[in-house]
Amino acid sequence: MALNILEFEKPVLELEKKIEEMRKMSDQLDISNEINKLESKINDLRKNIFENLTPWQIVQLARHPERPYTLDYIYLMTENFVELHGDRRFGDDKAIVGGFANLGDQSVMIIGQQKGRDTKSNLYRNFGMPNPEGYRKAYRLMKLAEKFNKPVITLIDTPGAYPGIEAEERGQAEAIAKNLFEMSKLQVPIIVVIIGEGASGGALGLGIGDRVLMLQYCWYSVISPESCSSILWRSWDFKEQAAEALKLTSQDLLRLKIIDRIIPEPEGGAHRDHKKSADILKGVLLEELQSVSKLKKDKLLDNRIKKFGEMGFFKD
Amino acid sequence: MAWFKRKSENIKTDEPKKGVTDGSWIKCDKCGELMHKKQWESNFYTCTKCGFHFKISSDEYIKILFDDDSFKEIDKKIKSVDPLGFTDTKPYKSRIEETIKKTGLYDAIKTGTGKINGDEVVFGCMDFAFIGGSMGSVVGEKISRAVDKAIKLKKPLILISSSGGARMMEGVVSLMQLAKTSSKLAKLDEEKIPYISILTNPTTGGASASFSMLGDFNIAEPDALIAFAGPRVVKQATGKDLPKGFQKSEFLLEKGFIDLIVERKDLKSKISQILNLIKN
Ligand SMILES: [Zn+2]
Numbered sequence: 188m189a190l191n192i193l194e195f196e197k198p199v200l201e202l203e204k205k206i207e208e209m210r211k212m213s214d215q216l217d218i219s220n221e222i223n224k225l226e227s228k229i230n231d232l233r234k235n236i237f238e239n240l241t242p243w244q245i246v247q248l249a250r251h252p253e254r255p256y257t258l259d260y261i262y263l264m265t266e267n268f269v270e271l272h273g274d275r276r277f278g279d280d281k282a283i284v285g286g287f288a289n290l291g292d293q294s295v296m297i298i299g300q301q302k303g304r305d306t307k308s309n310l311y312r313n314f315g316m317p318n319p320e321g322y323r324k325a326y327r328l329m330k331l332a333e334k335f336n337k338p339v340i341t342l343i344d345t346p347g348a349y350p351g352i353e354a355e356e357r358g359q360a361e362a363i364a365k366n367l368f369e370m371s372k373l374q375v376p377i378i379v380v381i382i383g384e385g386a387s388g389g390a391l392g393l394g395i396g397d398r399v400l401m402l403q404y405c406w407y408s409v410i411s412p413e414s415c416s417s418i419l420w421r422s423w424d425f426k427e428q429a430a431e432a433l434k435l436t437s438q439d440l441l442r443l444k445i446i447d448r449i450i451p452e453p454e455g456g457a458h459r460d461h462k463k464s465a466d467i468l469k470g471v472l473l474e475e476l477q478s479v480s481k482l483k484k485d486k487l488l489d490n491r492i493k494k495f496g497e498m499g500f501f502k503d
Numbered sequence: 504m505a506w507f508k509r510k511s512e513n514i515k516t517d518e519p520k521k522g523v524t525d526g527s528w529i530k531c532d533k534c535g536e537l538m539h540k541k542q543w544e545s546n547f548y549t550c551t552k553c554g555f556h557f558k559i560s561s562d563e564y565i566k567i568l569f570d571d572d573s574f575k576e577i578d579k580k581i582k583s584v585d586p587l588g589f590t591d592t593k594p595y596k597s598r599i600e601e602t603i604k605k606t607g608l609y610d611a612i613k614t615g616t617g618k619i620n621g622d623e624v625v626f627g628c629m630d631f632a633f634i635g636g637s638m639g640s641v642v643g644e645k646i647s648r649a650v651d652k653a654i655k656l657k658k659p660l661i662l663i664s665s666s667g668g669a670r671m672m673e674g675v676v677s678l679m680q681l682a683k684t685s686s687k688l689a690k691l692d693e694e695k696i697p698y699i700s701i702l703t704n705p706t707t708g709g710a711s712a713s714f715s716m717l718g719d720f721n722i723a724e725p726d727a728l729i730a731f732a733g734p735r736v737v738k739q740a741t742g743k744d745l746p747k748g749f750q751k752s753e754f755l756l757e758k759g760f761i762d763l764i765v766e767r768k769d770l771k772s773k774i775s776q777i778l779n780l781i782k783n
Contacts (some may be wrong), residue, residue: 229510230623276552350732350740355750360711360731371558372693387669387678388712388731395682409669409678409709419591433674434587443586445675493688497645498679499640500586503578 191252195236195244199455210409212276233455240404242430244440246412248404249383252344253458255465256315257284257299257342260382263298263465264472265290271328273320277357280321282313282349283393285328287337291473296332297380298343298393299327315384317350319362323391326366329373338376341393346411346454348389363392370395376479378472380450381405381437382457397479397491399445400471401437402464403452407445408435445498448475531555555765556724558704561613561628564663568771573627574617578648582609583641587677595672598634608633611643611666614649614655616770620775628663629710638709639670643652643680646714650687651688659697659778664715667709689716697781699774702752702761705731720777721761723752723769729761 199361202225207223240248248254261268265288273279285298298319303309315351325341332339348359370377370393377396384390385407401407412419415433418424440446453460479487528538529543530650533555538546547567548557582599589595603609611633616625627649629636646662654661669677691698700718702711704727712731715721723729730737730750738745748754755761765773 207710241612255666299626344592350736352737352741352745352749355737358716358758360729361716361733361760363712364681364685364714364716366659367713368689368692371682371686371689378572388681388709390676391681392712407678408675408741409673410671415526428589432587432589432591433671435675440675443676445679472711495679495682495686498683499643500584500673501640501644502582502584503580 189230191249193244193251194371195240196455199229199233199236202232207406213454230454237455241304241427242406242436243412244425244431245404245436246384246406246430248458249406250457251456251458252304254383255457255461256304257344257382258299260299260342260459260468261288263462264404264469265295268297270322271331274323274327276319276323280313280318280324281311281323282315282317282345283325285325287332289359290340290469290476291319293338294339294477295340295476296328297342298328300345300390300393302344302383313349314349317345317392318349318354319357319359322348322362322366326369329370329377332442336375336379337398338480339373340472341377341379341389341396342405343379343381343393344383345386345389346384347386348392355401360388363388366392367395372488373494374488376476376482376487377491378475380466380468380480381446385491386411395480395491396486397494397497398447398475400448400450400475401440401446402450402457402468404456405437406430406435407440408433417474432437516582521698529557532557533585538699549767554725554766556704556726558631558665558725560632561608561630564628565613565615565617565626567660567767568619568626568632568774571619574615575614576613577652578614579644580609581641581644583639583673583770585672586640587672587673587674589660589667589672589674590673598672601635605634605666610645610745611636611638612642612645614653616627616644616658618626619771619778622659622778623656624661624778625649625656626663629665631665631667632704634670635668636691636710637668637677638680638684638713639673642670642770643683646684647687648680650684650691653696653698654692654694655718657763659695659699660691661699661701661774662714662718663701663703664706664710665703666706666710666715668710677709681709684714685717688714697778699777700728701770703727705729705733707731716760718762720763722754722773723761723764724767725752725764729755736770 269289284301293446300315303312303488304317379396381401412430413428437449453463457464460497531550534553536552614627652773699720707730
């Protein structure tokens, strides 16, 4: 834990440590009053910090190495998950996972980008940066869901599609474009959830759906703050300003009508309580699935194209 | 990843034809050949010696492709607003106003209808001179309306791409233009209306990851850069030397992502040929 503490988390975590120590002593001493006082102090402090997070701090939370990832959510929310592999054309991309699972009492197709937690697993998962075969696997699984009339849930968490030589050779652009095109007309409901980082086309490649939801402390934009800083300010030093300017937080996206709903995270962020995060997400998904399942297919598809068709701001 | 590949160059708006030296002589960017402007124009704005295809504007493509006076522009005056209140080294709003003044264009795409050897089509052509041909809300909306028009008229859609990618200053809203254009094209596809995508130098980032790659026919001009992540980004990310001809039209043809490479002088006749072959 100690290795992965963000600067602004420190004051709260230090007090929490103190409480733990006091609890150990409370066998001998009656200090419950003091403990209660300290607890309420922690809550106030946390509230204060988390209500005033800067966009850059939110970006850091979205990238927190202890944040729940796609497979964590799948294991915590679903049962009978059967992971399915490969695009049937080139290979199996480990940066995108997917398969059928039971969510509550229904069967769903659940697909998402997968990051690793340490160097070894990050290399295995390519840091959650998919290659074209990842998007093509996702597409194949969505068509399978369509065939068996099961809804699709996508979980987005990626620092971007991989900008590699082979990725370009195998058509990264085409793979993403094709998913946007095909997801627009997939005959089953799609619910999209941004659970961490939503970086550009690599995120959007799983991002077309009937409902687009976003966890509270995530970011979603056309470019990362660092790259934006390097291009527009010609220096890596303006990432904070870039994060501010890009309007990439869940609050911003709700206001811009890019997402439909913000999903709250446990106090202090999703990484502080995986189980609770998953329970909240599961509850929301069941509710959303129920509401989209009510729509007739034609209406569902019309609405989906209309939804994305209405995105944009201009003067006519 | 970064949709914009170059730093300052993309943002400058006044150099669509780098090789133009003064009023009457043109120097080829690639081989250095000097050509008289008249000669260059009658050669479809390509080098008379090496065939280099200069970046040209939507007006020039309209001249090349359309039957005399048949092109009618639609949605001409849709203009960008500033949804994020974006300021980097200068406010996005002033960038827009300055670019409009400098280029005489309202945004990075011109759309309309016209006749190509007698066949009516719906057409859109990007202008690289307008903030690097970047795709923001206006480009998305104009493409979206062009698709609606094609469905309404039951006429083929032709889009010419020349774009550095999504327009960063519109943040996630520009990203959503990938979704918007692609979902509209899905609708066009269901209506079985043909869509020809013409990819010119450069077609990268957001454009290539959406409408540019979704043609029933993907046609590229020779030697055009066509990529998701541009060469500089790929080199930086991988630390590897890039293969010869990497991300050029010929490379994409070889890898299977475009149908054919057509020289600018043959573009009009090739489009007609294809449209005739698929006519009912
Ligand atoms: Zn030349």
